[in-house]
Amino acid sequence: MDANFGPQERILWPASVLAGIVICGAVYEMTRKVSxxxxxxxxxxxxxQKVEWNNRGFSTFHALVAAAISFYLVMVSDLFNEDVNNGIIIDRKSWLSDAMFGVSIGYFLTDLTMILWYFPSLGGKEYLLHHGLSMYAIGLALLSGKAHMYILMVLFTEVTTPFVNLRWYLDVAGQKTCNLYLYNGVALFVGWLVARIILFVYLFTHMYLHYDQARSIFTLGFYSLVAVPSTVSVMNVFWFWKILKGMVKTLSRRRKHSENGKTD
Known part of the structure; x- marks a missing residue:
């Protein structure tokens, strides 16, 4: 693997990682004060509960920023448009994708540190696996300058995080019976289905159709490109099943409550 470490990267990478850590700390404190x-x-x-409340504040912030930038780079900009730019997609990158990856590494480092410090209160082994795989994949893409499009697509799945966090906030606040909890649950189900199930099907399909490009990456990069999204997709399916069961349980409870109300 040829390290993608030029004069610009020597400043951008450390600065963006540090920025990610600082932003997490700032949003944590802001969440605490505002709340x-x-x-x-x-x-x-x-x-x-206060620690987790504040922690979910900066995870929500990162998710919104990461999803917005990933969507812009992949869907709006011409960076990965095959009809506009020359060169294979697997080699395309920009300073913005580099910066986003650095900020995300800073976020995952901060969150992982808190998870380990308070383990297992902020998350179990599955969170360690998720964060570890995320940092590994992002770091490899950052160092090599390869497969930025696929990593951005995976990073876009963070768009479901605000719904997960809002569900937790409402639960802790004792608002599980309010309509917002139900609407958020439905939004989480739909969002997870689109962003973490269907999107991964598209990712693997795109990778298959561009197999010759994917295979041109250095050996570790190629096998990581196959293994990491595959592992994350299995985790996504597992969590989706839990979300589905939770939504069905909530809807059933609401239906019984409604029927009892009519009977009374």
């Missing part, structure tokens, strides 16, 4: 002033129930939360 303590604007949400009455925040003061009644346990210490660990």
């Amino acid at each position: 303590s002033r604007c949400f009455k129930g925040y003061s009644r939360l346990s210490h660990m």
